[in-house]
Ligand SMILES: O=C(O)CCC(=O)C(=O)O
């Protein structure tokens with residue numbers, strides 16, 4: 583049995599995930615990313631699951647969103663201590679509840695979760711900086727897009743109904759200041775960041791449950807992974823006080839962050855070994871009243887662009 587070739591931790595992981603009803607498709611990438619040889623992983627999954635094609639045919643899922651939730655919410659993290667660290671990730675400052683950056687910016691930690699790593703720091707931008715950021719972006723807002731899983735191209739999608747404006751790194755002094763603060767706070771080079779994106783959601787606007795990491799199993803991910811590697815961290819900076827709704831929800835964690843102007847939500851997209859983390863599934867829930875403005879920045883494994 584190929585299963586016998588795995589470490590006791592991996593054997594337990596496989597049994598646990600099969601018992602929870604995880605598909606072979608959702609388990610394979612976790613095993614490969616966790617350092618197991620692909621051929622061995624496929625043999626093991628065939629033994630415990632039947633052929634991947636059968637597993638796919640057996641899945642009865644109502645919608646794309648339900649499938650995302652069902653597959654990934656169940657997939658447990660691979661066992662710790664097995665294999666090497668695949669990739670480094672940002673190292674957010676964690677000492678104390680209050681901290682001060684070198685430019686004098688004072689922050690307060692209001693949310694802290696370890697697995698996955700989720701943090702909210704209040705005070706990253708002051709009210710004037712939030713207003714200026716919105717004003718800067720306003721003229722360049724266009725319909726937001728998502729990355730097509732097959733082709734890798736950006737395209738509008740009904741799951742993401744916001745308008746967005748994109749800034750090159752350092753394009754404006756305020757953008758550069760924000761980027762420098764994030765780099766210091768998260769101990770991650772500015773050069774590894776994608777450009778800042780400012781998003782505007784009107785009433786009903788939302789971004790349904792998704793992952794920010796590129797799924798290595800999707801053909802469309804390849805070209806994105808080639809430049810800068812995986813997305814290892816996400817920053818969502820809240821710029822406006824939304825009257826009702828519009829939080830950022832993590833359905834697998836039972837956690838919702840309410841927008842507070844000037845605060846930044848940071849979460850690691852990969853676990854401590856650098857493996858894409860399915861528990862980071864998250865959504866921008868519909869705005870019920872008011873307007874939601876955020877700035878999003880994705881941090882890459884390597885230098886980007
Ligand atoms: O709108 C939000 O709260 C989350 C945005 C988000 O997940 C993203 O831009 O990737």
Ligand SMILES: [Fe+2]
Nearest residue numbers: 792793794864
């Ligand atoms: Fe996201």
